[in-house]
Amino acid sequence: MLRKTLVVLMSMALSFIVAPTVSNAAYPERPVKMIVGWGADGGADLVIRLVEKEFQQEFGQPLVFVYKTGANGGIAATEVKDSKADGYTLASHCNPHMASNLITKKGRYNLDDFTYIAQTAKDPVFLAVRKDSPINSLDDFIKAATSGNLLVGCIDFYGPTNFAALKLHKMGVPYVMSSFGGGPKAISALLGGHVDAAFLITGTSMSSLSEMKPLALASEKRDPNMPDVPTFKELGYDIENSLSRFWMAPRDLPADVEARLLQGLTNIYKDEGLRERCAKAGLAVDFLSGPELKKSIVDSQAELSSLIEYGETLKKANQ
Numbered sequence: 001m002l003r004k005t006l007v008v009l010m011s012m013a014l015s016f017i018v019a020p021t022v023s024n025a026a027y028p029e030r031p032v033k034m035i036v037g038w039g040a041d042g043g044a045d046l047v048i049r050l051v052e053k054e055f056q057q058e059f060g061q062p063l064v065f066v067y068k069t070g071a072n073g074g075i076a077a078t079e080v081k082d083s084k085a086d087g088y089t090l091a092s093h094c095n096p097h098m099a100s101n102l103i104t105k106k107g108r109y110n111l112d113d114f115t116y117i118a119q120t121a122k123d124p125v126f127l128a129v130r131k132d133s134p135i136n137s138l139d140d141f142i143k144a145a146t147s148g149n150l151l152v153g154c155i156d157f158y159g160p161t162n163f164a165a166l167k168l169h170k171m172g173v174p175y176v177m178s179s180f181g182g183g184p185k186a187i188s189a190l191l192g193g194h195v196d197a198a199f200l201i202t203g204t205s206m207s208s209l210s211e212m213k214p215l216a217l218a219s220e221k222r223d224p225n226m227p228d229v230p231t232f233k234e235l236g237y238d239i240e241n242s243l244s245r246f247w248m249a250p251r252d253l254p255a256d257v258e259a260r261l262l263q264g265l266t267n268i269y270k271d272e273g274l275r276e277r278c279a280k281a282g283l284a285v286d287f288l289s290g291p292e293l294k295k296s297i298v299d300s301q302a303e304l305s306s307l308i309e310y311g312e313t314l315k316k317a318n319q
Helices: 002-018 043-049 052-059 071-081 097-104 138-147 160-170 183-191 206-211 255-269 272-280 290-318
Strands: 032-036 063-067 089-095 114-130 151-154 176-179 197-201 212-218 242-250 284-289
Touching: 032 043, 032 071, 043 052, 043 063, 043 089, 043 114, 043 242, 052 063, 052 255, 071 089, 071 097, 071 114, 071 242, 089 097, 089 290, 097 290, 114 138, 114 160, 114 183, 114 255, 114 290, 138 212, 151 160, 151 183, 160 176, 160 197, 160 290, 183 197, 183 206, 206 212, 242 255, 242 290, 255 272, 255 284, 272 284, 284 290
Parallel strands: 032 063, 032 089, 151 176, 151 197
Antiparallel strands: 089 242, 114 197, 114 212, 114 242, 114 284
């Protein structure tokens, strides 16, 4: 009897050893939480809302939006870092915020704390004034800045709009900068006359573009939504700044879940109709896989460190 029992126990042990690992081939089997580090009306929200229906069609499950605002996305990133790596917590995040938070120590994370799934869109920075402003060109803006104290708005402190503003300031164009912590707030400040001009991004500005006068675009090429607006480079200023929008998850995401997400997003963003819809919303589809995306974040840190150092110098000078 004892011998028979031992044989049964050994057989059971062997079955556990050779049993296949649980596959995530059915992923996802329930709704997926999407953490957004900015407000419900901002670009980080919009870029996911634009593909919300397509996500459910591709994956068979809906996205559930959770907003964790503050610290230039740092609070949301920390929430993701501390979440279970099972594919049921994702985030809509951005660079240069990811890199600048590391430099300024706002983020309680490092770059290796995440799985970078894909960059899906970029929206460039542009400089604008109100429609009724006497400023009609970048030359006019520079003359006005040189002759008086212009107040210039930015969306986020040490975000892409602030970095573009710092670059132009560093080139010898003087003005006072003020950051508003979100695209809609910065747009309201401009349209309400609380600032003389503003550095904005296309992704949150399309609905208000008719009330503005864009002067220059911080992009490699002109934007189809504003084809008559020259780039800074065309006008002799080497300024190129945009917001990289991407999907990420906690580190150590199972390889098959990561592959499924990448393939699904690739399928979604192949659709020409969707790409056109994104472009009209000011979000140009610019797809990068996870490793390419992470490299671009790493590569951005040297330039951002220099601009942050310049910004800190300005802050001390104005105290």
